Amino acid sequence: MPKVTVDRDGCKGCEHCTAVCPQRILAMSKEINAKGYFFARVTDRPRCIGCRLCAIACPDVAIRVECHGVAYRFFDY
Ligand code: SF4
């Protein structure tokens, strides 16, 4: 099963990941992080298909996706 991890304090609450997830399993927390933002969280991990779109969409590289023994974090500077 793919494992998606959101770096709680690295998130700036832009909601890009929640918009791109085809399974709609990312949502914004009702808590705030150290920066004062509502951060993204995974709501239904078993339904994740490991597409990595959330990690690609995150502008702050705050999402890590692990599947088939490989860890993915994407950035393009
Ligand atoms: S890897 Fe794909 S299905 Fe899984 S949380 Fe990210 S966008 Fe959604």
Ligand code: SF4
């Ligand atoms: S795309 Fe990244 S910074 Fe934006 S809400 Fe999702 S995890 Fe947070």
